[in-house]
Amino acid sequence: MDSESNDMENNSSADIERKIEKTIYQAALALDKNNWADWFKLCDDSFFYSITSFSPEISKDMTYFSGDKKELIGLMEMLPKHNTDHSPLHRHTSVYTIDVSDDGKTAESVSSVVIYQNMLDGINSHLDSGESRLFVIGKYHDKFLINDGVPKFINRETKIDNRRLDKGSHWPL
Template sequence: METINMSNENINRLIYTSALKLDAEDFKGFLRHCGESFRYAIKAYSPELGKEMTWLDHGRNGMQDLFAMLPQHVRMKGRFKRHVSVYSVDRQEDGQARAHSSVLLIHTDPEGNSKLFAAGQYFDVIDLSGDAPRLVERVVHLETRELGPGMHIPV
């Protein structure tokens, strides 16, 4: 598999742009940055259960269906903003890269009050074989385990 020489800047830009697309609720734009075999999962470790929990696990089609159903869900009022810091990018011999990032999700209610909503990490697998990097997998591992009702958009 031939890999185009992409800098870490291109990979970082993909991670940041994916967060901006989710902030803007531009879900079609988000999916344009994902490969055909894209997989998205949200996980958290439960000390009470002594094991990892999977809260969401969808392929690309499942994500498209989730995004299409969002207008019919009762949702939290206000906006979300993601703050992402890329810790590391490790290139693999198979034409992919693995990136590890920190993510903070801040919620601002309609009155303008902002609060930290969730904290976690992104574990991304990125395909480098095309003309632009594409997300192949994103596992969101949350530290926050109490999200409350009305949170239906991806972290």
């Protein structure tokens, strides 16, 4: 391999990493806006999502929520028919690591996520609305499929540290 092709490969890998980083941030923005359609555009058809946690209280890994893309779309369609807390969530995400596979077709990343809840319709909205509270802390463990230089989510495991989960939104974090 000559030095030119080596550079091209390095640029390509850096480019993919930038695209993955951008995809993660776009996902955060779409989720913050409850814009499920935009979020799903970032996901491959094989996408699988889960929210997990480790409980030191019972010394067990737990899955709080899981579903494939079809199930998630079904869930989102059901949301308007249910009572929900409309307090917006605000995700602060920092991408820590991105590892692109040797063949450049898949990648894995780990990001930190801190989610704040901006109160809207609490027990007494007269008092509570407008206040921001720390809602959840955790990490995104993402996996991507890369086709034609475009990364798409194929798996997201949101590993949260919270086991106390008070009232709030019941959709993907």
